[in-house]
Amino acid sequence: MxxxxxxxxxxxxxxxxxxxxxxxxxxxxxxxxxxxxxxxxxxxxxxxxxxxxxxxxxxxxxxxxxxxxxxxxxxxxxxxxxxxxxxxxxxxxxxxxxxxxxxxxxxxxxxxxxxxxxxxRLDGQVPPDVLPYTFEGWLLDAAPARRRALQDATVGIVAALHDAPFTADDLGVLGRGGLRAHMDAQRAYYTWAHGERPIPLLERAFDWLEAHWPGDPGPDVLSWGDARIGNVVYDDFTPVGVLDWEMAAVGPRELDLAWMIFLHRFFRDLTEALNMPGIPGFMERDAVCQKYRELTGYTPKNMDFYELYAALRHGIIMARVWQRRIHFGEQPRPDDPDDLVLHRPTLERMLRG
Structure with missing residues (x-):
């Protein structure tokens, strides 16, 4: 990394x-x-x-x-x-x-x-992906209260976005909305990225999601798409810039919340695999959802489903990134295609419940 x-x-x-x-x-x-x-x-x-x-x-x-x-x-x-x-x-x-x-x-x-x-271009600090912020740096070194303030303020960004009075015309540039349309787009993306070399673990995740489809996916909102602290510029732990909107879509509120929670879990798991503590107690589901509920009055639902969906989406992306590295000779192709999924152990545990 x-x-x-x-x-x-x-x-x-x-x-x-x-x-x-x-x-x-x-x-x-x-x-x-x-x-x-x-x-x-x-x-x-x-x-x-x-x-x-x-x-x-x-x-x-x-x-x-x-x-x-x-x-x-x-x-x-x-x-x-x-x-x-x-x-x-x-x-x-x-x-x-x-x-x-x-x-x-x-x-x-x-x-x-x-x-x-x-x-x-905005001035401030961004929690880095390389080397991940769970390994070193200003966020890891901060007092727990300051990290909690950053977490709550970041959830506040998502809450404000979801509660904003966008019209259908405003969001028409993003195309069809809803959870089913979102999933159909992910299947098409998976086929484009990995159709020639299927990844069985990701296909199992698709099957699990279909078997556990929510009865009521909830209301559609403008979804940031890549909602995570690594896409926020902070000044003294306060958000001053929100970046990377290329995955924006119209869909359930839980898409952003689950992505934010899982992406921190991804970096936390990388850290714990090396027997390092990372950032315990940060960006955990209960605290994120509680703060969101306080700000919006909406109670997030079906979070097991949405977090596994986030893990699947991230798996498709990162496996594609790893194929890019293989293409440029930066690493060899693994014998097992499931090893292209960097969070393979986590996703396997999630599928086992």
Missing amino acids: TEELRTSTRDLDELRHRLDAWLRRRIGTPVAVSELSRPSSNGMSSETLFFTVSLQGRHGRCVARLAPSAEAVPVFPSYDLRAQFEIMRLAREKAGVPAPRTLWFEPDPAPLGTPFFVME
């Missing part, structure tokens, strides 16, 4: 020149793009670029999100950057969620080789 995961095959110097030329045309006045770099601690799907824009003596720090090129073995089959751009804007305007301010969307692939959008 200490190695940087490759997300791009594009040359940074070439990208800087092309981004500079695009921005000059877009703004219609001389600008300069400098300090172009990629993040190293988070993000494994879309390509992310950090850069500074200088205009008439003023400097602005920006972030560009690009769909990955085909030769980079994309994690997802498609990247609707326009939908991400619009949902970030709506989350900020209608839910008060501190999503970064969106600046420009470029649908034409010609300037950088793929569509992209640009947003403001």
